[in-house]
Amino acid sequence: MPGRDLRALFSTNDRTLGAAEAFTNRQAQWEFAVAALAEHLRHVSNSAFDPEDLEAARDNVVVFHGIGGIGKSTLSRKFEASLADPWQRPAQWGAPAWGGARILPVRIDLARSASPDFEKIVLSVRLALAAIGQPLPAFDLALRRYWEHQHPWDPLEDFLNRGGLAARFGKALPQQMQSALADVAQALLLPGTVGSAVGQVTGALVGALRERRQTVRALAGCSRLADLLESEPDLDSLSYYPHLLAWEIARVPAEKWVTPVILLDAFEEIGDRTHRDFERLLQRLVWLMPNAFFVITGRSRLQWADEALQGQLDFTGSTAWPGLAAHDIPQARNEFPTPRRERQMLIGDFSFEDCDDYLARRLSADGSPLISEPIRTVIGQRSHGLPLYLDLSVMRFLELRRSGHTPQPTDFDHEFPALIARTLSDLTAPERHVLRSVSLFSSFDVALATRAAALPQQASAQRLVERPFVRETPCGLWPYHLHALTRATIRGADDQTDDRWSPADWQQAAIRAFAALGERWSGGSDRDRLLLVGCLRQGLAIARDYRLDLGWLTEAAWTYVGDSVWEPLDLAASSEREVEAATAADALVELLSALARRQHQNRSRTVERLVAVADTGLLPAELCEMAVYYRAKAQRDLGHTEGSRQGMQLVVAGGGRLAPNARRGLAHLSRLAGDFPTALEAAEHLGRAGRHHRVVGDVRWVQGDMSLAAQAFGAARAEAEEHGKSGEAAMSQAMRAFTLAFTTDPITDDEIDLGEHLLAQVDLRAAALDIRIAALLRDAGTDAGVEGRAQVLAAEINTSGLLFVQAKLELARAFHHAIRDDQAGVASRISRLRELTREGYYAYYVDIAHFMADLALDTPSRAQWLDEQQTVHQRWRSMVTDRRALLISGPATGAP
Structure with a gap:
């Protein structure tokens, strides 16, 4: 069930307002963590697993990192609640598949506001394990010795009550520690009370362990206990005591066996990348408890797999932490026979739908969303999926209502300094x-x-x-x-x-x-x-x-x-x-x-x-x-x-x-006006900067001189490529393909393909249309759907407003009808060309359409052709008759 949003409730006098903590999605993160935990459970249940193995690679940690305000702490709290009580699990999160395994979650907030210190962290883990219901004597003796040395005037029970740990975890730990101390004292046959004799007990125990006495055989299995009890009881020693917890957990009876899941939140607040003292202590905790599973949330990736940190931390590199490396790495030891996936996940932004769902459920009135859909839309769009922005917008919504203003969508075109x-x-x-x-x-x-x-x-x-x-x-x-x-x-x-x-x-x-x-x-x-x-x-x-x-x-x-x-x-x-x-x-x-x-x-x-x-x-x-x-x-x-x-x-x-x-x-x-001699003369003085070869080609093709035109366009393309001008090269090649498409030259297909290839690298609409018209010209006279394709192309050209390309297309359609001897089709295209060229420019296209169909001109041509008009007429007519002959002698390009 969602909790109450107290901040929202205490922002208004409106008692009808419903304010609930809204948790949205994050299903991928849950599945990621559950899969890793299931693999961890399989690993620790293997008979070959040894909690005292200090050299085996560790894969008992997953990391969720992300920008501040993305919802890491909310996710950590929801993980803890879902692992502790299935009824607290969000509906969209599937049930974990680890059977009857008992999971013991404990979440530790590392934020500065929570005043974390390493002692409290170790105590929190031990207090959570008190739920097992039995002493953990190896660890408890070491901890008791440490506490009496470091805090001689502050009994542990008082500290736990004062710090709130006893209220959170219960008061069983002092009694369990006292029981462990008494049991060891009795096993060693020590006289008198043992309530204040921890030093005497540990000294006698170390001696018994060193001498391998039968009376302490239960603790003798912990091979490093004597060393830890002999070490100076300072913070550095305390950081190694989790090894004793791992050993104790492994020997818990099957009916009480649990897997601790320790959630360390706000990991970025324990230090920085220069001062890693606190991080070193926490890393030891993770390394020395290989049978516990750790879920770390923080702003940055965990760097423990970075070889460069050697010396700053105790355990570094991809061999030590294969799951924390940025890619799959086969294991150095054979306890995991296959490579393991990366154990670090970036927490992404909410989708727009998730943002809307969050805002709709966060505040309600009479069971309906209090924040209207238009406002939710604006907030969702401006949030870029960041939950903190959504939260701040909710508080702004309440603030506006409190001031007597009815919130409007424009009120949320807003930046929040708190995000900075x-x-x-x-x-x-x-x-x-x-x-x-x-x-x-x-x-x-x-x-x-x-x-x-x-x-x-x-x-x-x-x-x-x-x-x-x-x-x-x-x-x-x-x-x-x-x-x-x-x-x-x-x-x-x-x-x-x-x-x-x-x-x-x-x-x-x-x-x-x-x-x-x-x-x-x-x-x-x-x-x-x-x-x-x-x-x-x-x-x-x-x-x-x-x-x-x-x-x-x-x-x-x-x-x-x-x-x-x-x-x-x-x-x-x-x-x-x-x-x-x-x-x-x-x-x-x-x-x-x-x-x-x-x-x-x-x-x-x-x-x-x-x-x-x-x-x-x-x-x-x-x-x-x-x-x-x-x-x-x-x-x-x-x-x-x-x-x-x-x-x-x-x-x-x-x-x-x-x-x-x-x-x-x-x-x-x-050229557009039909003054071809002037255009050709001008081309001779343009040079490379004026694209002289392309101008020559543009003049030559309308004369029906396709050979010279194709040569000119080819020279223009080569010159452009030589100087790295890909746009000019593509335009020139498009016109070369267009020119050759009127002929029966077998290289036409290759020229069209080359034009398409060059145009794929640039954004030139007119040239792209030229290539498509060239493809129509290549198929002219056949049944390859020329007219249907032409009509589609005409609609696209009309949208672009490219008048000269429209005229080219109509000329291509006239060529198609002339080859098929479709006089009505030719007449229709000539009529359309007259309409397109009524201002006098490109008017020679009407003449060329007549030439193709071998028709006499209705009115004298105004074009100043480079050759005799009859010569130009014959060239265009020859292209039509050549195509007809090809189609009769060989298979058509399209379907019959």
């Missing part, structure tokens, strides 16, 4: 400094974190990435990222910690982080697109949020657009809403986002966005030129040729980086 305090509580000052610095990044590595924090060594960053709120994606460019809620809270909440940063501190950190990204990009390979895009994404966000000058972003932006790959930048300003740019970084974010998104949205939307960004006046002249040029390209795609011409001329006049591209744009506009 929880996250920072066990970090060193340098680690806190690094944490704040890396909160500026969406992802990072140790070197980037160190540089952004301006630290001389990487040690603090290296320690930080091992924390549970730092997540790892090993295959990423930068492998680490902060838990989303941690990052948002560190950056957004009103930080009231002692070493909080001022606005000036944050500004300086942003400058450092921005510079670190620039250094990383400038130091990378010229062709490393992944690094470029990663630096751009993060650099743009930092520059925008902290109003930094563009700096290295300008050159990075030119590199980004130079290859026409168009990876998405995934920045907030790339949404469909109108963006009010306030800084140059805002404007650059919108510019690059518009250019990347144009591959996935109608070109008219691209024009709107580029007009808006150019009109802000925030961009430097060279980047404003970029907006003007790509706006002119989009206008050309839409058929707005006059606006496109004006934009291209403006860029040419400016003489900037895009002037060669704009000259190519003007050549394309001449």
